Amino acid sequence: xxxxxxxxxxxxxxxxxxxxxxxxxxxxxxxxxxxxxxxxxxxxxxxxxxxxxxxxxxxxxxxxxxxxxxxxxxxxxxxxxxxxxxxxxxxxxxxxxxxxxxxxxxxxxxxxxxx
Amino acid sequence: xxxxxxxxxxxxxxxxxxxxxxxxxxxxxxxxxxxxxxxxxxxxxxxxxxxxxxxxxxxxxxxxxxxxxxxxxxxxxxxxxxxxxxxxxxxxxxxxxxxxxxxxxxxxxxxxxxxxxxxxxxxxxxxxxxxxxxxxxxxxxxxxxxxxxxxxxxxxxxxxxxxxxxxxxxxxxxxxxxxxxxxxxxxxxxxxxxxxxxxxxxxxxxxxxxxxxxxxxxxxxxxxxxxxxxxxxxxxxxxxxxxxxxxxxxxxxxxxxxxxxxxxxxxxxxxxxxxxxxxxxxxxxxxxxxxxxxxxxxxxxxxxxxxxxxxxxxxxxxxxxxxxxxxxxxxxxxxxxxxxxxxxxxxxxxxxxxxxxxxxxxxxxxxxxxxxxxxxxxxxxxxxxxxxxxxxxxxxxxxxxxxxxxxxxxxxxxxxxxxxxxxxxxxxxxxxxxxxxxxxxxxxxxxxxxxxxxxxxxxxxxxxxxxxxxxxxxxxxxxxxxxxxxxxxxxxxxxxxxxxxxxxxxxxxxxxxxxxxxxxxxxxxxxxxxxxxxxxxxxxxxxxxxxxxxxxxxxxxxxxxxxxxxxxxxxxxxxxxxxxxxxxxxxxxxxxxxxxxxxxxxxxxxxxxxxxxxxxxxxxxxxxxxxxxxxxxxxxxxxxxxxxxxxxxxxxxxxxxxxxxxxxxxxxxxxxxxxxxxxxxxxxxxxxxxxxxxxxxxxxxxxxxxxxxxxxxxxxxxxxxxxxxxxxxxxxxxxxxxxxxxxxxxxxxxxxxxxxxxxxxxxxxxxxxxxxxxxxxxxxxxxxxxxxxxxxxxxxxxxxxxxxxxxxxxxxxxxxxxxxxxxxxxxxxxxxxxxxxxxxxxxxxxxxxxxxxxxxxxxxxxxxxxxxxxxxxxxxxxxxxx
Numbered sequence: 001x002x003x004x005x006x007x008x009x010x011x012x013x014x015x016x017x018x019x020x021x022x023x024x025x026x027x028x029x030x031x032x033x034x035x036x037x038x039x040x041x042x043x044x045x046x047x048x049x050x051x052x053x054x055x056x057x058x059x060x061x062x063x064x065x066x067x068x069x070x071x072x073x074x075x076x077x078x079x080x081x082x083x084x085x086x087x088x089x090x091x092x093x094x095x096x097x098x099x100x101x102x103x104x105x106x107x108x109x110x111x112x113x114x115x
Numbered sequence: 116x117x118x119x120x121x122x123x124x125x126x127x128x129x130x131x132x133x134x135x136x137x138x139x140x141x142x143x144x145x146x147x148x149x150x151x152x153x154x155x156x157x158x159x160x161x162x163x164x165x166x167x168x169x170x171x172x173x174x175x176x177x178x179x180x181x182x183x184x185x186x187x188x189x190x191x192x193x194x195x196x197x198x199x200x201x202x203x204x205x206x207x208x209x210x211x212x213x214x215x216x217x218x219x220x221x222x223x224x225x226x227x228x229x230x231x232x233x234x235x236x237x238x239x240x241x242x243x244x245x246x247x248x249x250x251x252x253x254x255x256x257x258x259x260x261x262x263x264x265x266x267x268x269x270x271x272x273x274x275x276x277x278x279x280x281x282x283x284x285x286x287x288x289x290x291x292x293x294x295x296x297x298x299x300x301x302x303x304x305x306x307x308x309x310x311x312x313x314x315x316x317x318x319x320x321x322x323x324x325x326x327x328x329x330x331x332x333x334x335x336x337x338x339x340x341x342x343x344x345x346x347x348x349x350x351x352x353x354x355x356x357x358x359x360x361x362x363x364x365x366x367x368x369x370x371x372x373x374x375x376x377x378x379x380x381x382x383x384x385x386x387x388x389x390x391x392x393x394x395x396x397x398x399x400x401x402x403x404x405x406x407x408x409x410x411x412x413x414x415x416x417x418x419x420x421x422x423x424x425x426x427x428x429x430x431x432x433x434x435x436x437x438x439x440x441x442x443x444x445x446x447x448x449x450x451x452x453x454x455x456x457x458x459x460x461x462x463x464x465x466x467x468x469x470x471x472x473x474x475x476x477x478x479x480x481x482x483x484x485x486x487x488x489x490x491x492x493x494x495x496x497x498x499x500x501x502x503x504x505x506x507x508x509x510x511x512x513x514x515x516x517x518x519x520x521x522x523x524x525x526x527x528x529x530x531x532x533x534x535x536x537x538x539x540x541x542x543x544x545x546x547x548x549x550x551x552x553x554x555x556x557x558x559x560x561x562x563x564x565x566x567x568x569x570x571x572x573x574x575x576x577x578x579x580x581x582x583x584x585x586x587x588x589x590x591x592x593x594x595x596x597x598x599x600x601x602x603x604x605x606x607x608x609x610x611x612x613x614x615x616x617x618x619x620x621x622x623x624x625x626x627x628x629x630x631x632x633x634x635x636x637x638x639x640x641x642x643x644x645x646x647x648x649x650x651x652x653x654x655x656x657x658x659x660x661x662x663x664x665x666x667x668x669x670x671x672x673x674x675x676x677x678x679x680x681x682x683x684x685x686x687x688x689x690x691x692x693x694x695x696x697x698x699x700x701x702x703x704x705x706x707x708x709x710x711x712x713x714x715x716x717x718x719x720x721x722x723x724x725x726x727x728x729x730x731x732x733x734x735x736x737x738x739x740x741x742x743x744x745x746x747x748x749x750x751x752x753x754x755x756x757x758x759x760x761x762x763x764x765x766x767x768x769x770x771x772x773x774x775x776x777x778x779x780x781x782x783x784x785x786x787x788x789x790x791x792x793x794x795x796x797x798x799x800x801x802x803x804x805x806x807x808x809x810x811x812x813x814x815x816x817x818x819x820x821x822x823x824x825x826x827x828x829x830x831x832x833x834x835x836x837x838x839x840x841x842x843x844x845x846x847x848x849x850x851x852x853x854x855x856x857x858x859x860x861x862x863x864x865x866x867x868x869x870x871x872x873x874x875x876x877x878x879x880x881x882x883x884x885x886x887x888x889x890x891x892x893x894x895x896x897x898x899x900x901x902x903x904x905x906x907x908x909x910x911x912x913x914x915x916x917x918x919x920x921x922x923x924x925x926x927x928x929x930x931x932x933x934x935x936x937x938x939x940x941x942x943x944x945x946x947x948x949x950x951x952x953x954x955x956x957x958x959x960x961x962x963x964x965x966x967x968x969x970x971x972x973x974x975x976x977x978x979x980x981x982x983x984x985x986x987x988x989x990x991x992x993x994x995x996x997x
Contacts (some may be wrong), residue, residue: 029135030142046887047141049166052136053174059128060178061935075138078131 216544237314320371533591635937747790
């Protein structure tokens with residue numbers, strides 16, 4: 001799979017972000033990239049192209065659905081929308097992520113013994 | 116199903132991917148330009164931020180990959196390319212397999228329709244047929260109605276028992292008969308419980324009221340078949356309750372229409388209407404008892420056939436004994452023959468078609484074996500060619516194996532090629548089935564051809580799938596395994612095997628020998644049938660088999676005055692040299708009747724067989740049929756009873772009854788013998804002439820069908836309308852039901868022999884062609900592989916003739932072995948065959964010799980051409996190419 005620096009934090013992170021953004025409103029690919037960059041205060045730099053295989057994975061898993069529409073710049077684009085399964089999947093993923101994050105934080109909070 | 120759905124979703128999802136990406140880049144470029152970048156910088160920056168477009172699209176496609184499915188698709192595409200690259204091979208392979216599969220499907224369809232298909236009735240497997248068989252003839256003779264009635268009332272194994280008598284009839288709507296207005300139908304005269312015993316429901320109206328047919332006054336009712344109702348009355352339900360004339364000008368009432376799909380209990384006839392058989396009592400009360408019927412019964416639940424058979428046999432033995440005792444007038448021979456008849460109870464699930472089955476069962480199985488043989492040859496042929504091609508492709512395959520393609524993957528690809536071939540061939544073969552069926556059925560009488568239900572059922576579909584699968588296995592799977600096994604061997608041996616590995620050569624040999632063996636058998640069988648047909652056609656039947664036209668006039672009763680009034684009109688037609696009429700004349704229509712003939716003043720010993728065939732004939736009979744009178748005189752005006760009582764006997768009768776004495780002047784059953792006619796084969800072309808006695812038709816003669824035979828060289832097409840006109844002009848209101856030439860009648864008589872001779876010959880020649888192609892193809896490949904060896908030997912001083920001779924000797928051994936096996940196979944079938952032959956034995960040396968010569972010539976030609984080509988190779992060029 002084509003990846004370049006900076007890469008995904010971990011497998012599934014991109015998908016999770018896509019699902020979260022789509023939960024708020026249906027979006028097309030370019031808009032999704034914009035939102036990810038805005039929302040992360042440009043901290044996360046997603047290779048824009050990698051969005052599309054991720055969207056295909058989500059389509060295949062029936063977590064999102066797509067329909068052709070017209071973008072604000074008047075281009076024919078595919079607009080993605082969260083499915084019911086997608087909503088459920090996002091909820092479990094988010095809670096698992098939070099658990100993992102708190103676990104990792106606890107470990108990291110042990111502090112450094114570097115002297 | 117799941118895969119199919121995923122395929123659709125994949126298509127929808129991936130289809131827009133490129134557009135979507137392009138739109139994304141465009142939007143990005145616009146945004147960057149808006150932020151002050153130049154167009155070219157913006158484009159570069161957008162691409163950089165996006166990543167490698169082609170790789171991303173590929174990654175998107177990877178998401179949806181279905182490995183097994185995609186590989187199979189690739190295999191099929193590859194196989195198509197492979198077939199397209201070698202169109203001649205593909206055409207020969209597909210065509211030969213298609214003919215094989217199509218012919219098999221067609222023959223099996225007929226076998227299924229005539230022999231295997233169950234009647235569309237309630238629980239058909241519980242039905243049994245009660246019948247008796249003449250010990251000599253082997254063919255079933257029917258029971259009399261009174262025997263049926265006694266069997267029904269005196270047995271307890273059956274839940275119900277019905278009587279049936281099928282045959283031609285006529286139907287006309289309305290209550291008043293109009294002469295000549297009846298339409299011919301196939302009618303069933305049935306016991307009143309017919310539909311109840313079968314469990315057949317009515318689509319409209321009701322069935323007959325089950326009553327005691329012997330005692331009760333029969334209802335004058337008719338039940339129509341669904342298809343006749345649709346065809347004739349447009350499915351009008353108001354026909355129920357209306358009158359129709361089906362019997363002796365009396366109005367009957369339509370009471371019902373049988374359920375859709377039920378066309379009677381004869382698989383080779385579609386019955387149009389049924390009426391209660393007890394109505395024959397209206398002719399004369401005693402007519403019912405002697406009426407011949409077919410008896411079908413339903414076993415009681417829990418009673419097996421053997422128990423029912425035992426009981427019915429016992430009951431029948433008592434009935435027969437009573438009957439024989441009641442007939443004091445019977446001769447001993449007749450009594451003994453009657454009592455020796457074997458009573459049987461057999462399966463009735465497939466209905467009744469005794470005559471057609473007796474005639475066509477064996478030929479159908481012979482044909483089935485032949486077409487299976489042809490398919491086997493075609494499959495072995497294609498298999499051998501594919502194997503040879505795989506061998507030619509062994510470098511490609513070896514490289515792919517070496518590059519890490521798994522053996523299963525390569526086998527799968529080779530199998531795909533072969534399965535694809537089989538699939539295309541099966542499709543093409545199925546397209547041929549209707550044509551093949553039409554050809555096959557053209558040999559059957561028209562009513563049988565129309566009556567058989569040849570729509571595919573589960574069994575035919577299973578059969579077709581089975582043979583398609585079997586041929587795919589033969590052409591594909593075995594060679595595929597063989598060749599990859601050999602390849603692995605070659606690779607480990609250093610990739611440079613020169614000669615064919617021994618076991619592979621053996622596979623070829625077995626395939627070729629099998630083809631040759633089957634081809635040999637088919638040729639011999641075809642030759643035997645061709646000669647049989649030739650013998651029967653050329654046989655001196657004792658009567659004219661060239662220039663006769665037979666006209667049948669039917670519907671109700673035709674009397675002597677009517678016939679006499681018509682005959683001069685027919686004889687007056689230009690080109691008609693003479694004419695006669697009769698009712699029953701065996702092969703010339705109407706069957707035969709046999710009775711006892713006793714010379715007056717003698718009393719035959721009870722053990723003497725005094726039965727003879729009786730023919731009642733009209734004026735000019737012997738002259739019209741060109742039957743020579745060898746002694747005495749033909750009939751003359753004034754000979755007709757009751758004014759006179761004269762007879763003419765045939766040679767066999769004269770010889771057996773009177774020996775060296777002249778029969779002229781002797782009296783038989785009161786009639787004076789005035790002449791002796793040549794022996795004729797009116798009863799059967801195959802059997803020796805029977806004793807025959809001719810008498811002139813008398814004044815009281817009344818028959819249902821009268822047949823006029825006209826001696827003319829004009830053909831039916833030319834004379835038919837003139838004949839109809841002449842009959843109408845003579846004031847005859849009866850219906851002319853058939854005008855046939857003696858050639859048509861004779862061909863119909865020989866339908867079985869023609870079927871066997873013509874179809875078997877076609878398949879024999881096809882087999883020869885296929886075997887020739889197979890031999891030629893494999894020989895070509897084998898020779899091509901040995902180019903180096905041949906070149907080397909030529910360089911070392913061998914001459915072309917020696918090379919050709921050696922190459923041909925190698926394939927010659929295979930051919931001889933195959934042909935020998937084929938001959939042995941034919942001998943093993945000879946018992947089955949001999950019953951179908953006439954005038955020769957299955958081991959007929961001329962036929963076998965001709966078949967061997969034909970096969971040898973074809974095989975030699977097929978082997979010689981490639982051998983000659985190889986021996987003509989330039990040795991230097993061949994050696995350099997290595």
